[in-house]
Amino acid sequence: MCGRFANDAKVDELIQEFVAQGNDYRDWRPQYSIAPTEVVPIVRERQNKETGEITRSIDPAVWNFHPSFMKEAKRPQFNTRIETVATNGLWKGAFASSRCLVPMHGYYEWTGEPGSKRAFFLHGPQPLLAAAGIYTARKVGDEWEVSTSIITREARDASGEVHDRMPVFLDREVWDDYLAPVKLDDAGKEQMVSLLNAESEKVAATITNYEVDRRVNNSRTVDPEDPALIEPLD
Numbered sequence: 001m002c003g004r005f006a007n008d009a010k011v012d013e014l015i016q017e018f019v020a021q022g023n024d025y026r027d028w029r030p031q032y033s034i035a036p037t038e039v040v041p042i043v044r045e046r047q048n049k050e051t052g053e054i055t056r057s058i059d060p061a062v063w064n065f066h067p068s069f070m071k072e073a074k075r076p077q078f079n080t081r082i083e084t085v086a087t088n089g090l091w092k093g094a095f096a097s098s099r100c101l102v103p104m105h106g107y108y109e110w111t112g113e114p115g116s117k118r119a120f121f122l123h124g125p126q127p128l129l130a131a132a133g134i135y136t137a138r139k140v141g142d143e144w145e146v147s148t149s150i151i152t153r154e155a156r157d158a159s160g161e162v163h164d165r166m167p168v169f170l171d172r173e174v175w176d177d178y179l180a181p182v183k184l185d186d187a188g189k190e191q192m193v194s195l196l197n198a199e200s201e202k203v204a205a206t207i208t209n210y211e212v213d214r215r216v217n218n219s220r221t222v223d224p225e226d227p228a229l230i231e232p233l234d
Contacts, residue, residue, distance in 0.1 A: 002079055002131070002150050002167045004219065005107035006032040006121070006230055007040065009128055011058060014103055017128055018043045018175070020056045027060070032229040033108075035219040036078040037064045042135060042148050043101040045179040054181060061135055065149035067094070068138035080134060080149045082168055082196060086189035091149070094134035095192070097183040101175065102131040102150050102167075106230065108216060109163040109209075119216050120162045121230050122209040124169070129203070131167040132178060132196055151196065156204035168196050169203035 008030040014020065020043060028041050042061045047054045064076040070090065077090070085091045106123030123129070135148040155166040170178060174195060184192060211233040216222055222229065 002107050002152060002165075003036065004216075005034050005104040007034060007103055007128075008032060008105045008227065008230075009103060011041070013128075014041055014043070014058050018056065018058070018101065018103070018130075020058045025058045025060050028058075029225065031224040032105075032227055033216055033219055033222050033224040034063070036076040037062065039063070040148070041103060042133060042146075043103065043130070043175075043179065044099075044135060045181045047181045056179065059146060061100070061146040061148040063149075064147055065090075065094075065134065065136060066138060066145075066147045067136040078149055079165075080151050082151050082153045082193060085134070085151055086186075086193050091134060092189070094136050095184070096189060097181070098135050099178055100133045100135045100148060101170070101179065102133040102148060104129050104131060104167075107167065108212075110217070111162060117214070117217055119212050119214055120209045121212045121232075122162065122166070122207055123230075124203065124206050124208075129167075129169050130172070130175065132170055132200070153197065153200055153204075156201060156207075162209055166204065166207070168200040169207075170196070170199055171203060174199050 011028050039060045040063050041058050045056045063078050080091050085095045110117040112118050132151045133148050137144050137146045151168040152165045153168050216229050
């Protein structure tokens with residue numbers, strides 16, 4: 001799974017990395033401990049119905065997938081299994097037409113027993129990773145709220161040493177295919193799942209980890225803007 005991650009990139013860096021334009025989320029500040037239900041930057045593409053123009057943008061989204069048809073959930077829905085993303089009624093509509101990328105520097109996993117868990121930071125060779133996600137929008141009061149979930153898969157290589165699940169990470173070669181604002185039919189969804197499985201396998205082989213200070217264990221007390229959170233433990 002992915003229950004906490006870090007994104008230390010500024011908005012301008014995200015725009016440059018993902019070649020985005022438009023709605024560029026100027027309220028974002030780099031954070032080193034992002035927990036479910038917090039607002040995070042996502043990368044998505046949308047098509048203007050009148051002009052046909054496609055725009056890629058950096059937008060804010062609540063890390064807690066909540067479509068308009070879903071009642072209030074007891075637990076946040078922040079991860080989506082790749083094994084069911086194309087078939088489960090909660091996810092399949094968004095996977096068909098509302099796909100996004102969730103940028104991150106890396107993510108955290110833990111080992112050990114409650115009260116004495118060891119924290120690990122998992123990352124790739126490049127400054128930013130792009131996790132495949134889905135998003136949805138619903139009306140909250142007078143405003144539209146976008147929410148997102150990160151797609152996960154069976155862990156591979158270094159990530160599997162710490163936890164049995166990991167995000168589905170994609171290289172830039174397939175970003176255009178994944179973000180394209182087209183609605184997939186059943187066959188298209190199956191093909192997209194196959195693409196995600198194959199491409200994320202390549203990135204998984206590059207993921208490594210190191211242990212970090214246990215103070216990151218408590219998301220309520222830690223300063224999320226403290227870069228020391230991702231420093232290797234001596």
